[in-house]
Amino acid sequence: QQPVQSPQAVILREGEDAVINCSSSKALYSVHWYRQKHGEAPVFLMILLKGGEQKGHEKISASFNEKKQQSSLYLTASQLSYSGTYFCGTVSNDMRFGAGTRLTVKP
């Protein structure tokens, strides 16, 4: 089953913050976050593991609630380069992606 992401889209001004949420109906081993720019391949941002370990970019922060099978990605002081579609990938037996959240950052 695919995880559910919200919101579907968000528009920000440079410097504003955003939160993207991801939830799954299945018990998870980990949650991955990726960003895809139009016409390009998804690029890894962060992985959050059961037990609290995280690996990823220093400027990106996220949380993982194992009991609720939920994760949130926090984008602070957004820059124009943050624009793209953000996908969460949830890992139980395999890695399934949500439908994505389209983030647009305007000057």
Added chain:
Amino acid sequence: DSGVTQTPKHLITATGQRVTLRCSPRSGDLSVYWYQQSLDQGLQFLIQYYNGEERAKGNILERFSAQQFPDLHSELNLSSLELGDSALYFCASSEGTGANTEAFFGQGTRLTVV
């Protein structure tokens, strides 16, 4: 450059035909995943291989099949193609089974069925 190589980059073929998409994972990665992305849609999981064995299967049609070879490259075979199969097909690879290692995506193969 992610280190994952997909060929061809573009493919145009007619309905009813069969095509093969190829993926070479990053050096040392044992897992290969295949995803289908239709226009402006999400990533639909098709199948995962780990060290030559099928590990997980997603929404893969019976007309589609895949395999991972001893040198760890993988091929996705699509047959009896329909217009709706037109999409971007991504391959990704990871060191482990995916739970605790990030996946790296290739640039994708854009398939157009006419």
